[in-house]
Amino acid sequence: MYLIPSLSLFIVFIFYPLLKSIKLSIFNSDLVGRETTFAGFSYYSEMLNSSQFLHSLLVTLLFTFYTVVPGILIALFLACMVNSELKGIAIFRTIFAFPLSIAVAGASMIFMMLFNPSSGVFNYFLQLIHLPAVFWLSDAHWALLSVAIISIWRSVGFNTIVLLSGLQAIPEQIYESARIDGAVSWRQFIDITLPLLSPTLFFVCIVSVINALQTFGEINILTQGGPMEATNVIVYSIYREAFFNTNFGYASAESVVLFLLILICTLFEFCFLEKKVFYR
Amino acid sequence: MQKKSLWKRIAGLLLLGVMVMSITGCGDSSNEAGKGKEPTKIVFWYAVGGKVGEATKTLVKEFNDMHPDIKVEAVFQGDYDSAINKLKQSIASKSTPNVMQVYDIGTRFMIDSKAVVPVQKWIDKENFDTSSYEKNILAYYTVDNKLYSMPFNTSTPLLYYNKDMFKAAGLDPDNPPKTFEEVAADAQKLTQRDSSGKVTRPGMAMAIYGWFFEQFLAEQNAQYANNGNGRDAMATAVSFNSPQGEKVLNWWADMVKNGSAVNMGRKTEDTMKAFVSGQTAMTIDSTGVLGDIMDGVNGKFEVGTGFMPHPEGSANGGVIIGGASLWMLSGHSDAEEKASWEFIKFMTAPKQQAFWHIKTGYFPVTTAAYDDDELKKYDAKYPQFKIAIEQLHNTPINRSTQGGLLGVFTQARQEIENAIEHVLAGQASSQDALQKAADTVNDAVARYNSSVEK
Numbered sequence: 208m209y210l211i212p213s214l215s216l217f218i219v220f221i222f223y224p225l226l227k228s229i230k231l232s233i234f235n236s237d238l239v240g241r242e243t244t245f246a247g248f249s250y251y252s253e254m255l256n257s258s259q260f261l262h263s264l265l266v267t268l269l270f271t272f273y274t275v276v277p278g279i280l281i282a283l284f285l286a287c288m289v290n291s292e293l294k295g296i297a298i299f300r301t302i303f304a305f306p307l308s309i310a311v312a313g314a315s316m317i318f319m320m321l322f323n324p325s326s327g328v329f330n331y332f333l334q335l336i337h338l339p340a341v342f343w344l345s346d347a348h349w350a351l352l353s354v355a356i357i358s359i360w361r362s363v364g365f366n367t368i369v370l371l372s373g374l375q376a377i378p379e380q381i382y383e384s385a386r387i388d389g390a391v392s393w394r395q396f397i398d399i400t401l402p403l404l405s406p407t408l409f410f411v412c413i414v415s416v417i418n419a420l421q422t423f424g425e426i427n428i429l430t431q432g433g434p435m436e437a438t439n440v441i442v443y444s445i446y447r448e449a450f451f452n453t454n455f456g457y458a459s460a461e462s463v464v465l466f467l468l469i470l471i472c473t474l475f476e477f478c479f480l481e482k483k484v485f486y487r
Numbered sequence: 488m489q490k491k492s493l494w495k496r497i498a499g500l501l502l503l504g505v506m507v508m509s510i511t512g513c514g515d516s517s518n519e520a521g522k523g524k525e526p527t528k529i530v531f532w533y534a535v536g537g538k539v540g541e542a543t544k545t546l547v548k549e550f551n552d553m554h555p556d557i558k559v560e561a562v563f564q565g566d567y568d569s570a571i572n573k574l575k576q577s578i579a580s581k582s583t584p585n586v587m588q589v590y591d592i593g594t595r596f597m598i599d600s601k602a603v604v605p606v607q608k609w610i611d612k613e614n615f616d617t618s619s620y621e622k623n624i625l626a627y628y629t630v631d632n633k634l635y636s637m638p639f640n641t642s643t644p645l646l647y648y649n650k651d652m653f654k655a656a657g658l659d660p661d662n663p664p665k666t667f668e669e670v671a672a673d674a675q676k677l678t679q680r681d682s683s684g685k686v687t688r689p690g691m692a693m694a695i696y697g698w699f700f701e702q703f704l705a706e707q708n709a710q711y712a713n714n715g716n717g718r719d720a721m722a723t724a725v726s727f728n729s730p731q732g733e734k735v736l737n738w739w740a741d742m743v744k745n746g747s748a749v750n751m752g753r754k755t756e757d758t759m760k761a762f763v764s765g766q767t768a769m770t771i772d773s774t775g776v777l778g779d780i781m782d783g784v785n786g787k788f789e790v791g792t793g794f795m796p797h798p799e800g801s802a803n804g805g806v807i808i809g810g811a812s813l814w815m816l817s818g819h820s821d822a823e824e825k826a827s828w829e830f831i832k833f834m835t836a837p838k839q840q841a842f843w844h845i846k847t848g849y850f851p852v853t854t855a856a857y858d859d860d861e862l863k864k865y866d867a868k869y870p871q872f873k874i875a876i877e878q879l880h881n882t883p884i885n886r887s888t889q890g891g892l893l894g895v896f897t898q899a900r901q902e903i904e905n906a907i908e909h910v911l912a913g914q915a916s917s918q919d920a921l922q923k924a925a926d927t928v929n930d931a932v933a934r935y936n937s938s939v940e941k
Contacts, residue, residue: 237938238600238894239575324751325761345695345752347912431901433753434695435908450572452898452931453596453938 225466232459240455250460259436260444260461266351267440267468271419273355274362278415279408281359282366287400289367290374300371307364311424318357319344319429347437350430354438357425362418366411373407374400402485409484413476420469441465526558527826529585529819533561534570534811539640542846543588550833557826559586567811568897571596578602583816585827588639590811591627592896595717597814598635599894599939604815607633609828619837619855624808626884630718630892636812637831640849642775643806644702645875646670646796650789652677652768663793667738670769670796674747677768689749691742692758692767695907697900698809699771700727703735704887706797706804711891711899712932718886721936722893727903728918728925734798736910736917743911750911753904759783771795773809774875778848781869792871794878805882807890810849848872850879894935899928 232250234242254260289300306314321328322343330340343353377400385395401408423442426432432439432447441461449458533543540563547561564570567590577583578600589597597603610617617625617634624638650660656676664670674690681687693699704711709731712722742748751757755772762770763783772780777792784790797804813831815824833839840851841859856862866872882888893899906920915923 239578
């Protein structure tokens with residue numbers, strides 16, 4: 208009984224689209240995306256043989272690495288900083304949580320201005336310290352990093368809040384007894400904070416990986432997968448194939464693979480990382 | 488207890504939703520039933536926002552005020568691509584709008600969707616006189632001798648240049664470069680370098696925009712796709728991987744390599760900003776942004792405009808018009824179709840097009856608009872626009888300048904941009920990059936054509 212509302216939402220918004228994608232991926236379709244004839248696994252074999260798809264896969268994994276690792280490290284640092292009883296610390300907590308309240312589109316537009324090669328602030332600062340201007344979004348070497356910077360900026364707020372709540376759940380007595388035993392602060396951090404924070408870290412890790420694998424807004428607004436496909440992550444590739452290239456079957460096949468990828472990553476984290484998680 | 492009340496609330500919400508849906512449903516059917524008294528309601532999807540969107544809304548309001556028997560409901564669809572995507576869904580669910588603004592390169596798809604009524608039907612029915620419409624503009628939207636959609640907002644690219652910088656570099660400010668070779672030579676002279684030889688101000692900034700590549704092909708009277716640019720029969724392959732295509736890329740890459748042109752990526756906003764802020768002396772951009780450029784420059788320097796350049800020795804070429812047109816969708820009642828036609832006629836009439844030109848910088852699609860006093864004043868203020876009109880009228884109408892028709896044009900444009908990026912970065916030769924793009928697009932064309940036949 209309790210489950211019916213959530214279950215019905217799941218069925219309508221998750222299971223039905225999932226099954227529909229699987230179906231679309233084994234059928235040819237017409238111009239508006241209705242299935243026409245059976246295609247078998249031809250879209251899958253075309254995809255796995257395509258250098259473009261393998262490139263997208265690589266870009267997606269790189270992007271995940273670029274965003275998840277710094278995103279969590281910075282958040283952990285900030286959370287530790289604001290987890291003190293200083294006066295006015297609430298202001299800092301609010302500031303750090305701020306990016307959370309800005310929509311992807313808004314954040315992307317702001318960064319688009321900051322990244323602008325001729326009038327952007329970033330290049331202005333580079334110029335001040337006599338460094339050459341960087342074409343943040345139009346240089347293939349920088350584009351993925353630039354987009355990753357936005358994702359990190361956006362995710363740090365959420366990660367900090369979650370990690371902070373984890374930190375505050377650690378009883379002060381444990382630190383006290385550690386101090387009596389003579390543990391210095393980094394020892395306390397390694398031996399007390401990290402293990403007791405590990406369930407929270409684990410959660411943040413899983414959510415961040417899934418978010419990174421599904422990043423779309425920033426890329427759609429800022430780079431459209433370019434330059435030279437440098438930011439063509441799988442989600443963006445799905446979007447282009449389905450909605451621009453009227454290649455619904457191929458796009459569906461890609462989305463099924465992305466689903467499997469996320470599933471495998473999450474299972475992997477549960478199997479290997481969870482062993483290191485210390486539940487009290 | 489609590490569980491139950493929550494359930495009641497959910498049930499209540501669901502009921503409310505059903506009620507709202509049935510009420511709106513009723514509203515529609517009562518409209519159909521009460522014809523004669525009730526105005527005919529038609530839905531119009533438009534796809535350009537900003538000041539262009541504001542001008543669109545103003546025109547729609549004017550139309551509604553003047554036609555008490557018709558009510559046009561204008562719905563903004565974000566941008567051209569989103570509009571087409573929403574149309575695909577609405578075709579599948581049989582809930583298409585009556586009139587829709589579709590971009591130039593969506594033409595083939597619209598015809599193949601089999602969900603449209605060619606405006607030719609109403610032109611024939613009413614013996615509507617199209618002789619005052621710009622020939623080059625009509626030519627683009629005419630397929631198989633039928634005018635499928637009514638041109639609405641039209642633009643072409645132009646060469647914009649900074650006359651002050653031309654003077655300072657010892658170039659004639661009233662004589663912009665006309666050929667690829669002249670552009671390359673002038674760009675060199677306009678480029679400033681510091682003592683170490685590093686470029687501080689490139690002579691030219693051109694965005695990596697597939698539309699420009701299409702224009703440069705047409706300037707050489709070269710076609711984008713086979714079968715008469717897809718106009719004699721459905722294109723079965725692209726033909727941009729030609730010596731003419733390579734010429735464009737080589738010219739561009741050479742300028743980037745020697746530093747006289749800068750690669751600022753795909754966004755024309757970025758190159759426009761560079762031009763307006765005096766960080767480059769020349770740029771290529773649409774006539775549609777002339778007003779923005781003039782406002783941005785605001786008298787800081789004198790802006791000149793020139794024809795799109797072409798390689799020396801190429802003949803019979805010209806510009807392809809870009810922009811969008813108004814399409815009539817099928818599956819609606821005769822009364823609605825008639826109302827849609829009235830609306831389309833209104834939107835492209837001289838007075839409205841004069842207003843449209845002044846507000847947006849697009850070409851008036853009908854030459855009769857040039858007699859409008861307001862428009863004369865506007866064009867006197869911006870003599871730069873005269874060049875655009877001259878360029879359009881100097882363009883011979885042939886298969887190349889009519890523009891290519893391709894069902895997968897958005898993809899083709901994307902592949903071309905990707906190819907240009909590789910060539911400008913020195914990672915591929917023009918020939919290889921264009922060949923690779925052609926292979927990808929040809930696969931897509933084959934798939935598209937087979938899904939249309941089914």
